[in-house]
Amino acid sequence: MIVEAKGLKKRYNSVWALDGLDLAIADGEIYGLLGPNGSGKTTTILILLGLTEPTAGEVRVCGYDPVRQPLAVKRLVGYMPEKVGFYEELSAYENLRFITRLNGIPEAEANRRIGEALEHVGLKDVAQRPVATFSHGMRQRLGLADVLVKKPKLAILDEPTSGIDPEGAAQILDLIRRLRDEAGMTVLLSSHLLHQVQRICDRVGILHRGHLVAEGRVAELTAPGGYVARIGQASPILRARLEAADWTHSVEEMQPQELQVTLTEGGRAELLRFVAEEGGVILELRPKQPTLEEIYLRYFQG
Numbered sequence: 001m002i003v004e005a006k007g008l009k010k011r012y013n014s015v016w017a018l019d020g021l022d023l024a025i026a027d028g029e030i031y032g033l034l035g036p037n038g039s040g041k042t043t044t045i046l047i048l049l050g051l052t053e054p055t056a057g058e059v060r061v062c063g064y065d066p067v068r069q070p071l072a073v074k075r076l077v078g079y080m081p082e083k084v085g086f087y088e089e090l091s092a093y094e095n096l097r098f099i100t101r102l103n104g105i106p107e108a109e110a111n112r113r114i115g116e117a118l119e120h121v122g123l124k125d126v127a128q129r130p131v132a133t134f135s136h137g138m139r140q141r142l143g144l145a146d147v148l149v150k151k152p153k154l155a156i157l158d159e160p161t162s163g164i165d166p167e168g169a170a171q172i173l174d175l176i177r178r179l180r181d182e183a184g185m186t187v188l189l190s191s192h193l194l195h196q197v198q199r200i201c202d203r204v205g206i207l208h209r210g211h212l213v214a215e216g217r218v219a220e221l222t223a224p225g226g227y228v229a230r231i232g233q234a235s236p237i238l239r240a241r242l243e244a245a246d247w248t249h250s251v252e253e254m255q256p257q258e259l260q261v262t263l264t265e266g267g268r269a270e271l272l273r274f275v276a277e278e279g280g281v282i283l284e285l286r287p288k289q290p291t292l293e294e295i296y297l298r299y300f301q302g
């Protein structure tokens, strides 16, 4: 696990911003920490970065304790805050050069990384322009380039699409997914816009009043009703049959020979029959959680 938090609590005066948050993010995942405004997303992020201390609970980021080893965490983690700040009179290139100096990256290597990062985010042609002339969307992309030049193991992006029009937001999200796919970064992003970001997340956690009210794979949470099954000792034939069945929504290999299957209400008996015929062990069979749509209506509206 790249991120592990247990029983996190954070109190600001009389407000409990976090109230028993558990979080576990695996290597290479895009994890969406989603919740309405005020639910505790930014507080969680600040704790993971070692920028504020939890009132109670345990945190590990890349194996380090951000409270005691904040510098070790900073070296491995790239952070894009909700409001990215730049030196307005300096160019995009110069702003990034400033970051590489801060991180002690030698000049030749820095230039190579800056070139790559600007290319990735589509700002190469405007690299020499002062940031003062940039649109909000361009600033967000420069914020991502800022994270990229560090080549972090984990990128933490706080509301990366906030204030951007839907088209610009879609571009940023596609870019984030590409960076994960190509650079193998783990990504934790926060957002209050469930519908906008869910498509690029592998898993989401829904934060409400400082704790998770739902968590799961997007494929599982978007499927209507039905069941979730975990099957051990699954053969390739069983997997192929499940994938072909019209009563399964998704079939994912969680570990070698271990499958997680989401299925319709009516598929339950069929699943038991398939496992009886092909071998395998049902490790878990439970009703599915509420769908993202139901969660949206319950927590995000208004």
Ligand SMILES: Nc1ncnc2c1ncn2[C@@H]1O[C@H](COP(=O)(O)OP(=O)(O)O)[C@@H](O)[C@H]1O
Pocket (backbone or CB within 6 Å): 012, 013, 015, 016, 017, 035, 036, 037, 038, 039, 040, 041, 042, 043, 044
């Ligand atoms: N520095 C602070 N001082 C006092 N209250 C704060 C502070 N930061 C956040 N809060 C409160 O903590 C709660 C969670 O805030 P925050 O983590 O910023 O949520 P989100 O990022 O999900 O919008 C809110 O009620 C907010 O008002």
Ligand SMILES: [Mg+2]
Pocket (backbone or CB within 6 Å): 041, 042, 043, 082, 158, 159
């Ligand atoms: Mg916030």
